[in-house]
Amino acid sequence: MITPAIVWFRLDLRLTDNPALTTASVQNKGIVPVFIWAPEEEGDWPPGAASRWWLHQSLTKLDEDLQRHGSRLIFRRGPSLEALRTLIRECSAGSVFWNRRYEPALRERDAHIEQALLSDGLHVETFNSALLFNPEDIKTRSGKPFQVFTPFWRSCLSAAPDFRPEPAPEVRSARLPASLSLDELGLEPAIDWTKGLRSTWLPGETGAQRLLRRFADEALDEYPAQRDFPAVAGTSRLSPHLHFGEISPRHVWEVCSRTRTAGSQAFLRQLGWREFAHHLLYHFPHTTSKPLRAQFSRFPWRKDSKKLHAWHRGRTGYPIVDAGMRELWATGWMHNRVRMIAGSFLVKDLLVSWTEGARWFWDTLVDADLANNTLGWQWVAGCGADASPYFRIFNPTAQARKFDPEERYIGHWMPELETKDYPAQIVHHPTAREQALAALASVTESRKT
Ligand SMILES: Cc1cc2nc3c(=O)[nH]c(=O)nc-3n(C[C@H](O)[C@H](O)[C@H](O)COP(=O)(O)OP(=O)(O)OC[C@H]3O[C@@H](n4cnc5c(N)ncnc54)[C@H](O)[C@@H]3O)c2cc1C
Known part of the structure; x- marks a missing residue:
């Protein structure tokens, strides 16, 4: 033209x-x-x-x-x-x-x-450009959206995808009009709390490509063995780059599928969860604030601003939960295993609604993504598609023993554990667990009526 x-x-x-x-x-x-x-x-x-x-x-x-x-x-x-x-x-x-x-x-x-x-x-x-597959294109045999991950992903893969990312085009500039300065958009905070973010991340396309190459060369093969250990650099940390579209999922796919190893398969499956999250958001848009499983809208959540505040600040008395919340505050990111543990603690031990957790993550995560955050929180709360069953309640102490056995992660984020400044546990886990199960029973019973 x-x-x-x-x-x-x-x-x-x-x-x-x-x-x-x-x-x-x-x-x-x-x-x-x-x-x-x-x-x-x-x-x-x-x-x-x-x-x-x-x-x-x-x-x-x-x-x-x-x-x-x-x-x-x-x-x-x-x-x-x-x-x-x-x-x-x-x-x-x-x-x-x-x-x-x-x-x-x-x-x-x-x-x-x-x-x-x-x-x-x-x-x-x-x-x-944001997804491997168009959310409208993937359907069950009866033409409905999927609500279970494994058949969804099987259906995606049956198209035998072979993604070829396009190189940057030759950009021919038109005569350009006036522009505001970026500072005039007022995106950066007035009070500078971003020192930890600045020392952790390199936003932008070059940073994203560098990270992808490093991950593919150094960590992809070990991904299945290492991805659950928060003290280890075992995952790609590409989530904010993917969210902001600094790198395309097709590019990530192309680089990480060059070897057909177990590491590559496991990693590509996680990209599949990202696709699934967007598929759900697309077909069930109400889930950003309401549970996909409707009976959970009657769940007797508690409003407890004091306990919620302790969770925000990483002062629950459970070191793995608190280390995760500190990592989040300092770097804008939290390891996936710890997101699950800290999330489970909020909804099951404190009985505070998953929507409160989703809001806090939304404000503090550099990878805050409406599809992935909604899926993550509904999974943790047991009220979404393919979610962990509500009665499976993480024991934060046992989780820490299993996934941070030498306490390297906890030690890094919680130096005050050695001092008297660390708070007592704000709930007793075995009692909280019983209360959570009773709350669940009230929901399943109300479904029968
Ligand atoms: C309560 C909760 C909230 C979450 N909120 C977000 C969020 O706002 N934004 C976000 O990007 N992820 C979210 N996740 C998913 C997951 O924790 C992060 O994507 C992951 O930790 C990012 O680290 P990584 O890039 O090293 O992941 P890797 O393990 O290297 O995975 C590669 C990519 O796959 C995608 N991915 C991996 N796991 C998941 C998953 N479970 N669901 C959807 N996509 C996934 C991400 O884009 C990720 O960058 C949430 C998980 C939970 C339990």
Whole structure:
């Protein structure tokens, strides 16, 4: 096309294997890359503090990468439709390209924007770049969405996927309009608590690719044996990079499936859980705040702000739970095994609703992701698809003995264990366990009535 095209960046902050960017670059005379900050359009789930910090760093890197290609990222504020229309006018653009998001509020918004732009006479094209499989394409034999992981993943794999990520295109820049500065979007916190985040992570596409290569070379083979031990660097730590789309899941797949080892199979299966989480969010959008298993909406959760606060701050008196909460606060990330232990402690030992846990994680995780967080919390609470049964209650002490036998993880995050400053246990686990089972019985009985 002879008019410039707008490429609307969202959670696809990369140049390689980015179908919206590649198609727009190939088809058009020049492109105008834009990022629009419009958190109020994300419904109940605008990005939390840790996500905003990451977003700021990631946008800086994307802007630098585009500048190396003779372009740059234009920053605007929402409302998104208004911002796009202004930009279209300023650049005389004839088309808009973007990669799809799957969060319920954003799907609704995007459908509205697409219709509006089409009726303005624009050419609009959207792509799946965040997932290996389109959530609409995977169905049970009777045409329904899956609610159990294993057949879901089998169905995905039956398509014999062979993913070939696209290299970065040649970016031909259109004449670019004025931009806000990134600082004007106000993403970074006014009080700087991000020292731990800065020393832990390297946001951006280059950091993501480096991490992937290191993981594939050094840890992939040992993944099945090491992935449950939080003191070991046994997992990829790619989750924030995948969430922000700094690397595509197809790229991760391609690199990690080169060897057909047990390590590779186990790791790709975890990417499958990410797909499953998005499949569920897509087909059951209410699950961000309500349990998929409806009978759990009557669960007698307790409101106990004191205990919730102790959990937030890592002062429950259970070292493995507290170490996890400290790791989260300091680095914006928590090892998966410890997410399960700390999550289980909140919902089963304290009987505080999983939605409180999901909210805290949402604000503090750098990889906060509506699909994965919802699935994780409903799994922990036993109220989601394919969830751990409610009556299987983690014993935090036994879990610590098994997965942190030398207390290296606990020792690292909890130096005060050696001092008198460490609190007593806020609940007695065996008693809490009995109470949780009684609460469960009340739910299963109420289902019978
Ligand atoms: C209560 C709870 C909340 C969670 N919240 C989130 C969240 O907000 N964002 C998030 O990305 N993950 C979440 N998870 C899933 C999981 O803990 C993280 O994806 C994982 O710890 C990230 O570390 P990694 O990249 O080293 O994972 P790896 O083991 O290296 O796995 C590779 C990738 O697969 C995906 N993945 C792995 N495990 C899961 C899983 N169980 N569910 C969905 N995807 C998975 C992630 O994208 C991950 O980066 C949550 C889990 C629980 C129990």
